[in-house]
Amino acid sequence: MEFIEFQNLNKAFDTKVIYTDLNLKIHKGETITIIGGSGTGKSVMLKLLLGLIEADGGKIIFDDKDVTTLDREELISIRGRFGMLFQGGALFDSMTVYENVAYPLREHFPEYEEEKVGKIVQEKLEVVGLPDVAEMMPSDLSGGMKKRVALARAIATDPEVILYDEPTTGLDPTNTNRINELIIGLKKRFQVTSIVVTHDMNSAFKVSDRLALLYNKKIEIVGSKEEIDQSTNEVVKKFINGEIEEL
Amino acid sequence: MADESLVAKEVPKGFQVFFGDIGQAFFTGMGYIGGLATLVLDIFRSLFSDPYPLNDTVKQFEEVGLKSTSLTSLIGLFTGLVIAVQFIVGLERFGLQLYTGQIVGIAITRELGPVLTALMVAARVGAGITAEIGSMNVTEQVQAIEAMGANPINKLVVPRVVATTFCVPILAVIADIIGILGAMVITTLETEVGGKYFLDQVTDTVQMIDFGSGIAKTFFFGFFIGIIACYQGLQTRGGTEGVGRSTTLSVVYSSICIFVADFFLTKLFLTF
Numbered sequence: 001m002e003f004i005e006f007q008n009l010n011k012a013f014d015t016k017v018i019y020t021d022l023n024l025k026i027h028k029g030e031t032i033t034i035i036g037g038s039g040t041g042k043s044v045m046l047k048l049l050l051g052l053i054e055a056d057g058g059k060i061i062f063d064d065k066d067v068t069t070l071d072r073e074e075l076i077s078i079r080g081r082f083g084m085l086f087q088g089g090a091l092f093d094s095m096t097v098y099e100n101v102a103y104p105l106r107e108h109f110p111e112y113e114e115e116k117v118g119k120i121v122q123e124k125l126e127v128v129g130l131p132d133v134a135e136m137m138p139s140d141l142s143g144g145m146k147k148r149v150a151l152a153r154a155i156a157t158d159p160e161v162i163l164y165d166e167p168t169t170g171l172d173p174t175n176t177n178r179i180n181e182l183i184i185g186l187k188k189r190f191q192v193t194s195i196v197v198t199h200d201m202n203s204a205f206k207v208s209d210r211l212a213l214l215y216n217k218k219i220e221i222v223g224s225k226e227e228i229d230q231s232t233n234e235v236v237k238k239f240i241n242g243e244i245e246e247l
Numbered sequence: 248m249a250d251e252s253l254v255a256k257e258v259p260k261g262f263q264v265f266f267g268d269i270g271q272a273f274f275t276g277m278g279y280i281g282g283l284a285t286l287v288l289d290i291f292r293s294l295f296s297d298p299y300p301l302n303d304t305v306k307q308f309e310e311v312g313l314k315s316t317s318l319t320s321l322i323g324l325f326t327g328l329v330i331a332v333q334f335i336v337g338l339e340r341f342g343l344q345l346y347t348g349q350i351v352g353i354a355i356t357r358e359l360g361p362v363l364t365a366l367m368v369a370a371r372v373g374a375g376i377t378a379e380i381g382s383m384n385v386t387e388q389v390q391a392i393e394a395m396g397a398n399p400i401n402k403l404v405v406p407r408v409v410a411t412t413f414c415v416p417i418l419a420v421i422a423d424i425i426g427i428l429g430a431m432v433i434t435t436l437e438t439e440v441g442g443k444y445f446l447d448q449v450t451d452t453v454q455m456i457d458f459g460s461g462i463a464k465t466f467f468f469g470f471f472i473g474i475i476a477c478y479q480g481l482q483t484r485g486g487t488e489g490v491g492r493s494t495t496l497s498v499v500y501s502s503i504c505i506f507v508a509d510f511f512l513t514k515l516f517l518t519f
Contacts, residue, residue: 050393079396082394086391092388104396106397
């Protein structure tokens with residue numbers, strides 16, 4: 001059994017079918033990027049994995065447990081092993097950067113004293129290169145800084161799996177590069193499993209060990225960077241060359 | 248099959264559209280009530296299974312209660328002033344100005360204080376709650392709470408609903424008192440009725456059942472304001488435009504709910 005496995009997954013929103021019998025295996029410690037056009041359901045895969053939305057059929061295996069059958073308490077426990085970077089950062093507007101990064105620590109480790117929480121928050125902010133922003137509000141940060149603070153929050157509990165939902169969307173080239181380096185750096189430093197969802201092909205090729213193309217409600221192809229790059233599959237070639245955005 | 252097509256032809260299209268719209272509105276309404284009921288169940292489930300969010304509740308008491316006091320007091324004051332002026336004019340025709348305190352006291356404590364306070368809270372606080380939760384929803388902050396192992400119902404909904412449920416009665420008591428005092432001031436200025444006489448009239452006439460039934464209604468009003476505001480916020484879709492739409496609907500539905508509940512609760516309390 002793989003570390004994470006989507007088995008014959010089905011999902012629809014009202015009449016719009018997102019997946020029919022989608023299958024994907026993710027190895028422990030790898031960085032896999034799910035690529036695909038807008039609206040194909042890339043982000044939905046991440047939310048299904050966390051149990052934020054329910055699948056209509058099929059299984060989602062995480063560490064030998066089927067996420068789709070877990071009750072609320074078990075889901076909360078599983079979520080402690082994940083960190084998620086949301087597309088827009090999803091930082092809490094009403095809290096300081098410090099409180100944002102401390103939030104998952106307080107949820108999952110209520111026994112931690114404030115001194116320990118503060119030390120971890122500062123350490124994670126240093127990992128993302130923002131050691132001096134703890135007392136700032138999210139509204140005072142630039143787009144790139146927000147993403148990095150959101151990343152610090154995602155890694156606050158030292159998760160085994162980090163989920164990145166469009167981590168470079170809307171960022172300038174410098175910040176895009178900085179986020180890419182952080183994704184690579186976190187994998188090397190903490191040996192985490194990373195699932196990246198993006199339609200930014202440069203970023204995908206830079207950070208990934210493997211890539212999976214979501215097309216026509218299924219995973220069309222999975223392979224290493226080289227395999228995807230040299231693929232003769234017409235859909236893959238067109239998507240890589242940017243000739244089709246909506247798949 | 249042939250008979251069915253004949254029947255379909257015989258029914259004018261206008262009727263089909265009319266009854267189709269009624270049916271759709273009915274099912275939409277039932278869906279909305281079902282959604283609210285589910286949220287109420289989720290709140291009770293959260294109250295029994297999650298640690299109580301005391302700090303968030305205290306913060307909401309400040310937001311809902313403390314920060315609404317000046318507004319609801321102002322509304323209470325002017326309600327008292329205007330209702331006294333109206334009754335002074337009306338009762339003067341019968342030479343009954345002496346009884347202004349009795350009528351104003353009953354009107355304010357039974358009806359005007361509770362309902363107007365609830366409407367003000369719906370407009371100020373209900374709209375604010377919907378806008379806040381709605382914005383959090385469209386920027387994925389609600390899902391982020393869940394992704395980090397917390398329950399958004401416990402973190403966002405419970406403190407707000409508890410705060411509105413218990414703050415509206417407190418605000419209504421303040422509005423009642425200020426309204427009666429306002430009425431006393433205008434009555435003493437415009438008639439020969441003295442302040443002490445006015446207050447004696449009020450205290451002799453307004454019984455605990457009058458005051459209590461008015462305040463008891465506000466617990467329900469506050470609960471409805473909180474539930475509807477949170478539900479609209481959590482249902483918000485479609486970016487900033489969606490937040491605006493949800494906020495408007497929150498105030499509209501809360502206001503309708505307050506008036507409808509007011510009628511039935513008044514009838515109910517009259518049986519005691």
